[in-house]
Amino acid sequence: KLAAADLPQNIAPATRVQLRDAIDHSFVVGFRAVMFAGALLATxxxxxxxxxxxxxxDVKTDSEL
Known part of the structure; x- marks a missing residue:
């Protein structure tokens, strides 16, 4: 539940916005990394x-000759 983390109430509003943005960004970056790894494995x-x-x-073709 990283994206739904509760921030302390005693933090300044500007800091809360920055922290929320950092949490959201880290979630998106992690998601993209996992999706990229999955795509590489599938490929x-x-x-x-x-x-x-x-x-x-090729083996079947050789044995038929």
């Missing part, structure tokens, strides 16, 4: 699958 998985399927197709 890597797709490349591996393509390579393995291609290698299997």
């Amino acid at each position: 890597g998985g797709a490349i591996c699958a393509w390579w393995l399927i291609k290698a299997e197709a």
Whole structure:
């Protein structure tokens, strides 16, 4: 619940705004990093699958000759 963190009431309003912006920014940056990592893993998985399927197709072609 980082994005929903409660800030102390005795903080100045300008400081509260800055803290809220910092919390929101850190949440967005973390989300983007996780999404980027997921995209890299998905791309890597797709490349591996393509390579393995291609290698299997090449083996079948060679054995048919």
